[in-house]
Amino acid sequence: MHEASLPFDPAPSRASIAVRSLQGHEHARWDAFVDTCPEATFFHRAGWQTIMQQGFHHDSHFLYAEQDGRIAGVLPLAHLRSRLFGSSLVSLPFCVYGGIAGGSAAVRLALDDAAQALARRLGVGHLEYRWREVPENTQLSPDASWIHKPLYATFRRSLHPDAEQNLLAIPRKQRAVVRKAIAGGLHSAIDNDIEGFYPIYAASVHRLGTPVFARRHFALLRTVFGDACDILTVYHGRQAQASVLLFYFRDEVLPYYGGGTPLARSTGANDFMYWEAMRRASARGCSQFDFGRSKLGTGAYDFKKNWGFIAQPLPYAYKLVRARALPEVNPLNPKYALFIRAWRRLPLPLANLLGPHLVRQLG
Incomplete structure (x- = not known):
């Protein structure tokens, strides 16, 4: 303009x-x-x-x-x-x-x-x-x-300066998953490694039937927002199992783009990833955790409620x-169910090639 x-x-x-x-x-x-x-x-x-x-x-x-x-x-x-x-x-x-x-x-x-x-x-x-x-x-x-x-609804909650208090704020069943992941030897690092993050994220959204953003999108986010944009990765030993790109704004942390490997479900790496985002953000001085928006009636919506977050329309x-x-740009619309199933069947390299051209039209 x-x-x-x-x-x-x-x-x-x-x-x-x-x-x-x-x-x-x-x-x-x-x-x-x-x-x-x-x-x-x-x-x-x-x-x-x-x-x-x-x-x-x-x-x-x-x-x-x-x-x-x-x-x-x-x-x-x-x-x-x-x-x-x-x-x-x-x-x-x-x-x-x-x-x-x-x-x-x-x-x-x-x-x-x-x-x-x-x-x-x-x-x-x-x-x-x-x-x-x-x-x-x-x-x-x-x-x-x-x-x-x-x-849509968003999910936001205050963070306590003490990590143990934040852990106790998680409902018992979900907290047990996090403790099991910790006992299983998972650990995290802020490595800002787009080359490590992107394959995990791309494969994860492909399994959901969603077109992926281009690799350069994440590189540009890191360039534009600098220290207000981190990549946190969860490892078991040297094996990366989950990764998330975080935004920081004033006293808030926003885990925005995340994904896990197929193994992450059994090891609890996805859950541990969000716990580590909370723990590290609190240590950084953040007092607000923004879990982002989810569509009503989706698995992501239920997942966030299981963490004890209250949905805010x-x-x-x-x-x-x-x-x-x-x-009707909505994956819950029955007309898109066929597209989602077909997208999941695409070979991952082809989906990664076509996805950025499609996703820029979705907004």
Whole structure:
């Protein structure tokens, strides 16, 4: 996006608010706001503009509201073009959270006005906000017919500074699996080894029938986010059995991309991996563990509940622009069951070759 600002029709109470588009030299300024904004998440960081543009080749439209010379609110957006599911303007594709962060009700309304105007100009099928929590007193444009679909929940819990207290917070049955894995000699390392992580992750998602991201996606994440992005790997001896890529944001840790070998199920390596993410994050000073989102009715949803996490429904909001209905991008949709079964049967090298071309259209 090349415009320095986006025109909109401000109400009198919003006359001093200007909505602008983030430029490359403003990333530090954007992130300084995000770092102190209570509603902001890791997925509001300016680095995602680089991920969208360089990693996925999607046009980004990172909007911010400026008031009295300061950033007062942000809304990261990307234009997702999919041959399978049409065109959409999303905050933010490939991320579990998004939407407007910060600002007064007038600031949030100004950002929403600008986003809807942009969605109409781009001619997308729909506009999507992936709120984690909708800020109080948020009033979107009164002419907007927003759709809310209860598809996802997130799982978040506080961490105790003491590792034993965190272990005791895990329900007894799940805690026994972790203790068995520890007794079995599993150990972990923060090795940031993409070459070791990628084969485990790729094979794991292939068994689930899911297209995989390109290896370069993870390399770019490490480059863009630096120390805020780690790779933790679980070993038995020298044999890697599970690996996960972690994000850090303020006092939070987010295990985001993870997978295990077939052996990990019997050794408990997958469970031990998440325990080690908790233990190490607590030692690092983190006080919040974000287990990420899962679709209602899935095995991942039940797995996280078994850890004692309480599901928090995600209030995603969708506004139809040109589309008459939202696309059903949902593996629980029966029409995708055949695709999932067929994808699992593909040879892994072929799935790894085709997956990155397909996954960039899913968002």
